[in-house]
Amino acid sequence: MKNTTPYDPQSEARWVPEPDKRPGRTAFQRDRARVLHSAALRRLAGTTQVVAPMRSDFPRTRLTHSLECAQVGRELGAALGCDPDLVETACLAHDIGHPPFGHTGEEALDQAAEACGGFEGNAQSLRILTRLEPKRFAPLDEPEVRLSPWPGRSVGLNLTRAALDAATKYPWARGGHPTDPASTKYGVYGDDLPVFRWMRSGAPVGRRCFEATVMDWSDDVAYSTHDVEDGLQAGHIDPAALRAPQERAELFAIAERFAADTGPEEFGEALDRLLAADWWPASYDGTARARAGLKDLTSQLIGRFCLAAEQATRARYGPGPLTRYAAELVVPREVRLECAVLKAVAVRYVMQRDEQAQLRSRQRVVIAELADALLRTAPDGLDPVFAAMHAEAEDDRAALRTVIDQIATLTDASALALHAKLVGRPG
Numbered sequence: 001m002k003n004t005t006p007y008d009p010q011s012e013a014r015w016v017p018e019p020d021k022r023p024g025r026t027a028f029q030r031d032r033a034r035v036l037h038s039a040a041l042r043r044l045a046g047t048t049q050v051v052a053p054m055r056s057d058f059p060r061t062r063l064t065h066s067l068e069c070a071q072v073g074r075e076l077g078a079a080l081g082c083d084p085d086l087v088e089t090a091c092l093a094h095d096i097g098h099p100p101f102g103h104t105g106e107e108a109l110d111q112a113a114e115a116c117g118g119f120e121g122n123a124q125s126l127r128i129l130t131r132l133e134p135k136r137f138a139p140l141d142e143p144e145v146r147l148s149p150w151p152g153r154s155v156g157l158n159l160t161r162a163a164l165d166a167a168t169k170y171p172w173a174r175g176g177h178p179t180d181p182a183s184t185k186y187g188v189y190g191d192d193l194p195v196f197r198w199m200r201s202g203a204p205v206g207r208r209c210f211e212a213t214v215m216d217w218s219d220d221v222a223y224s225t226h227d228v229e230d231g232l233q234a235g236h237i238d239p240a241a242l243r244a245p246q247e248r249a250e251l252f253a254i255a256e257r258f259a260a261d262t263g264p265e266e267f268g269e270a271l272d273r274l275l276a277a278d279w280w281p282a283s284y285d286g287t288a289r290a291r292a293g294l295k296d297l298t299s300q301l302i303g304r305f306c307l308a309a310e311q312a313t314r315a316r317y318g319p320g321p322l323t324r325y326a327a328e329l330v331v332p333r334e335v336r337l338e339c340a341v342l343k344a345v346a347v348r349y350v351m352q353r354d355e356q357a358q359l360r361s362r363q364r365v366v367i368a369e370l371a372d373a374l375l376r377t378a379p380d381g382l383d384p385v386f387a388a389m390h391a392e393a394e395d396d397r398a399a400l401r402t403v404i405d406q407i408a409t410l411t412d413a414s415a416l417a418l419h420a421k422l423v424g425r426p427g
Helices: 027-036 039-046 062-079 084-093 102-112 121-132 161-166 190-199 210-233 239-243 245-255 264-275 288-317 333-351 354-377 384-392 396-408 412-423
Strands: none
Touching: 027 084, 027 161, 039 062, 039 412, 062 084, 062 210, 062 288, 084 161, 084 210, 102 354, 102 396, 121 161, 121 190, 121 396, 161 190, 161 210, 210 288, 210 333, 239 245, 239 264, 245 264, 245 333, 264 333, 288 333, 354 396, 354 412, 384 396
16 A cells, blocks of 8 residues: 655655565554554553553553544544554654653653753653664664664664654754743753754754644643543542632633633633533533543544644645645644643642642652662663663763663553662552
8 A cells, every 4th residue: 555645755764774574564554563562652551641550440541542642643634634654653652751650750750860961751752762662773884874872772663754753742952942941841862862863854943743743732632631531530520610710710820831821711711612512511420321421522522622723724724735844733722722721620620639749749759769779779670671771871871861761661560669679668
């Protein structure tokens, strides 16, 4: 089956050239398969999305979120002329660098990694895809493959340039945000810049490719709707409370994190549009009919948010295929604000619960103590992959990075187990 979308050979190039084992597949079908079969993706089944895995049967994990994001992104991307396998690959890979305990673990690892340049889940994703997930190794005898300082090293999954670019939300290094130098978001560590520069060859500085913008919006759509679904099902969200003035004021203050240029009036209008929809639940009692209504809620929201983006983007760019740097996804402001309000609902009623705050405090301690214990005992305690990297480390910064890499590959449960083993008490 031939790829009928307009991607050039540079987009389909791999850092290390390799033949296809089975003719007939597109380059992006191969990319999707590599991510789907990776250990790094499977690990997300044990990684926190909003609440810790295994604490109940219903809430999402990072893996189920990634699968749902991939379904949203594949359909939206296809409707806009992107290669659907390419967008799905980016969506599957977008959270692959998230460490144990979700954003709490990310913040704790950033502190632990201060001496080697910090930690950021998106930069870790690129590192996993291009270095840490063993699939292909660079040959020692091809000088044109710029893999300094380690010829012959792992090149990770060896995805195409377009797939790596599409999975990159923040195409700049730390402190390199194109409009906000104080931003803590970035997509590459200093020692991964060689592959980043190869990936971004010919790309406008600081600008995401079109497929990355589709992935990013699909991520927002998936987690904002599903986190609310999880909160309603668990009984943490009372639909009636969303009409109370004091609750709304607190919600809108939180929503400013996601749309800083917005006031309470606009947020109120966005929330009221959702509350007025005939598919918005007035209550939730856990019955089969209520559960069906909850699933319809998420379907309606996903359709609403994706269709609005598709129509607005088509209105600006026309009917042809939209790929790489030929366009930017257009999301109407009203829809962005509705999404921001949903995120605020999840934060207010799920993430800010007292028990969650206490749990996050314990998780930060676990990460800090785990980093300290591994750094003191390394290479003992490290998996063979990271023990070998530690042995090759040129300086203390590189040695610390291998310890951070090791912790970042753990699930919530394995982080707690390793902490108990090394520190001698449960987290």
